[in-house]
Amino acid sequence: MDGKAARPARPRWERRAYETEFGRIVAFSDGVFAIGITLLVLNLEVPDVPDADLAQALWQDWPHLFAYALSFAVVGRFWLVHHSFFSTLTGFDATLMTSNLVYLGLIVLVPFSSDVLGEYGNTAVAVVIYAGTLGAAGLLNWLMIRYALRSDLIITERLPDTQPFGQASALIIPGVFVLSIPVAILVSPLVAELVWFGAFAAVRGVRRRGRP
Amino acid sequence: MDGKAARPARPRWERRAYETEFGRIVAFSDGVFAIGITLLVLNLEVPDVPDADLAQALWQDWPHLFAYALSFAVVGRFWLVHHSFFSTLTGFDATLMTSNLVYLGLIVLVPFSSDVLGEYGNTAVAVVIYAGTLGAAGLLNWLMIRYALRSDLIITERLPDTQPFGQASALIIPGVFVLSIPVAILVSPLVAELVWFGAFAAVRGVRRRGRP
Amino acid sequence: MDGKAARPARPRWERRAYETEFGRIVAFSDGVFAIGITLLVLNLEVPDVPDADLAQALWQDWPHLFAYALSFAVVGRFWLVHHSFFSTLTGFDATLMTSNLVYLGLIVLVPFSSDVLGEYGNTAVAVVIYAGTLGAAGLLNWLMIRYALRSDLIITERLPDTQPFGQASALIIPGVFVLSIPVAILVSPLVAELVWFGAFAAVRGVRRRGRP
Amino acid sequence: MDGKAARPARPRWERRAYETEFGRIVAFSDGVFAIGITLLVLNLEVPDVPDADLAQALWQDWPHLFAYALSFAVVGRFWLVHHSFFSTLTGFDATLMTSNLVYLGLIVLVPFSSDVLGEYGNTAVAVVIYAGTLGAAGLLNWLMIRYALRSDLIITERLPDTQPFGQASALIIPGVFVLSIPVAILVSPLVAELVWFGAFAAVRGVRRRGRP
Numbered sequence: 001m002d003g004k005a006a007r008p009a010r011p012r013w014e015r016r017a018y019e020t021e022f023g024r025i026v027a028f029s030d031g032v033f034a035i036g037i038t039l040l041v042l043n044l045e046v047p048d049v050p051d052a053d054l055a056q057a058l059w060q061d062w063p064h065l066f067a068y069a070l071s072f073a074v075v076g077r078f079w080l081v082h083h084s085f086f087s088t089l090t091g092f093d094a095t096l097m098t099s100n101l102v103y104l105g106l107i108v109l110v111p112f113s114s115d116v117l118g119e120y121g122n123t124a125v126a127v128v129i130y131a132g133t134l135g136a137a138g139l140l141n142w143l144m145i146r147y148a149l150r151s152d153l154i155i156t157e158r159l160p161d162t163q164p165f166g167q168a169s170a171l172i173i174p175g176v177f178v179l180s181i182p183v184a185i186l187v188s189p190l191v192a193e194l195v196w197f198g199a200f201a202a203v204r205g206v207r208r209r210g211r212p
Numbered sequence: 213m214d215g216k217a218a219r220p221a222r223p224r225w226e227r228r229a230y231e232t233e234f235g236r237i238v239a240f241s242d243g244v245f246a247i248g249i250t251l252l253v254l255n256l257e258v259p260d261v262p263d264a265d266l267a268q269a270l271w272q273d274w275p276h277l278f279a280y281a282l283s284f285a286v287v288g289r290f291w292l293v294h295h296s297f298f299s300t301l302t303g304f305d306a307t308l309m310t311s312n313l314v315y316l317g318l319i320v321l322v323p324f325s326s327d328v329l330g331e332y333g334n335t336a337v338a339v340v341i342y343a344g345t346l347g348a349a350g351l352l353n354w355l356m357i358r359y360a361l362r363s364d365l366i367i368t369e370r371l372p373d374t375q376p377f378g379q380a381s382a383l384i385i386p387g388v389f390v391l392s393i394p395v396a397i398l399v400s401p402l403v404a405e406l407v408w409f410g411a412f413a414a415v416r417g418v419r420r421r422g423r424p
Numbered sequence: 425m426d427g428k429a430a431r432p433a434r435p436r437w438e439r440r441a442y443e444t445e446f447g448r449i450v451a452f453s454d455g456v457f458a459i460g461i462t463l464l465v466l467n468l469e470v471p472d473v474p475d476a477d478l479a480q481a482l483w484q485d486w487p488h489l490f491a492y493a494l495s496f497a498v499v500g501r502f503w504l505v506h507h508s509f510f511s512t513l514t515g516f517d518a519t520l521m522t523s524n525l526v527y528l529g530l531i532v533l534v535p536f537s538s539d540v541l542g543e544y545g546n547t548a549v550a551v552v553i554y555a556g557t558l559g560a561a562g563l564l565n566w567l568m569i570r571y572a573l574r575s576d577l578i579i580t581e582r583l584p585d586t587q588p589f590g591q592a593s594a595l596i597i598p599g600v601f602v603l604s605i606p607v608a609i610l611v612s613p614l615v616a617e618l619v620w621f622g623a624f625a626a627v628r629g630v631r632r633r634g635r636p
Numbered sequence: 637m638d639g640k641a642a643r644p645a646r647p648r649w650e651r652r653a654y655e656t657e658f659g660r661i662v663a664f665s666d667g668v669f670a671i672g673i674t675l676l677v678l679n680l681e682v683p684d685v686p687d688a689d690l691a692q693a694l695w696q697d698w699p700h701l702f703a704y705a706l707s708f709a710v711v712g713r714f715w716l717v718h719h720s721f722f723s724t725l726t727g728f729d730a731t732l733m734t735s736n737l738v739y740l741g742l743i744v745l746v747p748f749s750s751d752v753l754g755e756y757g758n759t760a761v762a763v764v765i766y767a768g769t770l771g772a773a774g775l776l777n778w779l780m781i782r783y784a785l786r787s788d789l790i791i792t793e794r795l796p797d798t799q800p801f802g803q804a805s806a807l808i809i810p811g812v813f814v815l816s817i818p819v820a821i822l823v824s825p826l827v828a829e830l831v832w833f834g835a836f837a838a839v840r841g842v843r844r845r846g847r848p
Contacts, residue, residue, distance in 0.1 A: 034668045037668065039254070054762065084657075097292065251465065
């Protein structure tokens with residue numbers, strides 16, 4: 001609580017007293033991230049063609065490679081933010097643990113969404129699924145950070161590191177994904193995919209103010 | 213032994229003296245949980261249809277998405293209980309380690325059982341396999357906790373955290389899964405699946421009395 | 425070197441000074457074990473049959489379930505021995521690290537060998553591949569333990585824990601697998617598979633004298 | 637900065653103060669390595685042939701087994717170098733973390749490249765993909781080590797351990813892979829594959845001067 005006003009007692013567990021338990025949550029999360037990001041490679045299928053056609057067959061598979069690179073970058077960034085956020089936690093409670101599980105459930109969906117995008121990249125449906133998964137993950141992440149800030153779960157001297165991720169401006173990243181959904185439906189899937197690159201620029205801006 | 217009566221000497225290893233070994237058991241268990249939960253996404257198959265039929269094809273695949281969400285939630289809860297239980301252990305012995313391995317063997321089966329459920333959700337056989345896997349895992353978990361409580365393997369001051377998970381009332385969760393087996397056979401698979409949601413409510417009740 | 429005669433200086437790294445590095449080797453090994461054991465579930469395929477034939481189709485798949493249970497038990501035991509062995513190491517050198525990598529390379533092969541066994545369990549070839557993988561892994565494990573004992577890499581007071589795993593009697597486990605190879609070829613695959621259960625009884629005997 | 641000249645302030649995080657964060661980067665990297673190396677086994681497919689043809693069918697699959705062994709060895713070596721390099725870091729910054737993520741993205745590609753090689757080993761395209769993935773990974777690894785050395789991110793007393801990996805002579809390993817690309821195109825894929833074994837001999841030479 002670090003010298004702040006008392007709150008009605010909800011069960012919470014201080015990191016200091018539950019170091020092993022805290023470590024397990026982090027290790028489990030890291031495991032899910034590592035496996036999720038690695039399963040992305042299973043979307044790259046080796047074509048079954050005559051030797052002479054291999055180069056062309058692989059070349060035609062570029063949407064899968066593009067989806068792989070994009071998803072790896074996005075999940076990698078999510079991991080960096082998760083990593084940074086959890087490093088500033090002074091404790092955790094049941095709400096945060098359950099939210100984290102749901103969040104990881106969305107991260108694990110990324111290899112599927114990414115495969116749909118690689119297979120059907122020129123359809124609005126695929127773009128909606130992909131942007132929906134990542135937008136929801138980003139939004140939940142933002143809500144988790146807000147919740148931790150409001151519940152005094154952040155180490156006081158690390159507040160400047162985590163606060164930028166909980167501000168309205170940090171919503172720009174999931175916002176771009178959510179925004180791209182109507183764009184994909186009303187304009188074109190390709191335009192929506194171009195919008196995503198705006199998200200990366202935004203991430204870069206926010207991250208610059210944050211910590212590792 | 214924390215001031216209790218002496219027992220006939222079975223080899224056991226105190227957490228304090230074998231911190232690294234204890235950490236490895238936990239890390240291995242976490243790894244299996246993380247991989248098992250992540251492999252669930254492989255059950256979501258990208259359909260092979262013309263672009264225009266994608267939305268409909270994905271929509272018809274909702275049983276797989278339902279099985280994914282259900283299994284993720286259940287394995288997530290199992291992990292939370294495992295996490296909580298192991299955090300209160302003061303040591304371990306060969307029985308506990310072997311039981312833990314068998315338990316993990318059941319957890320690893322979940323992606324398979326879940327795939328059967330997603331593929332054949334309206335058959336009693338699929339419901340029996342799914343409920344059998346989770347019922348057996350829940351029962352073994354309960355027996356492990358009972359064994360640890362009876363063998364003085366729980367840190368004394370953490371007893372109030374773990375005791376609720378070893379009481380007869382905690383049997384309600386695996387009990388619901390076991391009970392759903394005759395329901396699936398005699399009544400209908402759909403009714404059995406509805407019974408499972410009772411299990412979640414029960415988990416919630418038990419968890420409220422436990423710790424992280 | 426724990427009070428023993430000096431040896432010609434080969435570069436080695438004491439666990440105390442390289443605790444993080446030692447932890448990474450152990451964590452990497454645990455990761456490979458956890459993933460290898462979890463990938464076993466991918467060998468269990470959901471049949472593609474009419475609803476009414478599901479029970480029969482799953483029942484006919486029992487060799488895969490048998491292979492899953494056997495391989496999970498065997499890899500689990502390998503992990504227990506690896507766990508026990510590494511917990512008694514006082515340091516490591518390049519030979520031990522390279523051997524450990526090759527050993528893990530054999531462990532990672534188990535899901536493949538297990539799949540061959542599940543698919544072609546009544547052929548001598550499948551039995552030879554399975555017994556060969558596990559026999560080679562067991563033999564290499566034994567050689568690693570012998571090497572560590574001879575190179576003073578075991579903590580002195582933990583020597584009684586590790587020495588049993590390095591004695592000739594511990595060779596009985598890989599020995600049974602190796603022995604089963606000619607049995608499979610000359611007698612029958614089924615008899616060879618029955619021989620393996622002798623291996624489990626042997627493991628049990630050796631483990632009783634060892635530590636966690 | 638260990639007594640060296642001051643540099644313009646780029647945000648960096650000392651290992652001492654951010655031990656948990658540093659541990660997570662290492663754990664995440666280890667997880668990706670462990671999963672990437674384990675996924676290699678999925679490239680070994682169980683043939684679907686009559687029992688009598690199993691031995692021959694497996695034998696004809698030797699290119700996949702060769703690709704498995706080669707890739708396991710190469711990824712294993714990459715892990716050893718990564719392990720050694722990170723153990724000498726005194727801190728990290730955003731550049732190093734991003735580079736590490738990109739590097740892991742290349743490592744995760746290895747199971748795909750390896751599968752292409754196993755399937756189309758006698759084509760120049762497959763050799764180019766495989767050598768390209770590993771050459772790029774090796775080159776990036778070398779650049780990361782150079783960057784860490786130039787940015788005073790290495791523990792002073794561990795400099796002799798890491799410097800050999802950052803010298804021009806260490807470029808020989810990725811260099812051999814890059815060199816094998818024109819060889820595969822202009823001469824023959826087989827000759828290019830033979831060139832790779834030169835890379836292993838080179839690795840051995842460099843590693844001898846390095847630390848664990």
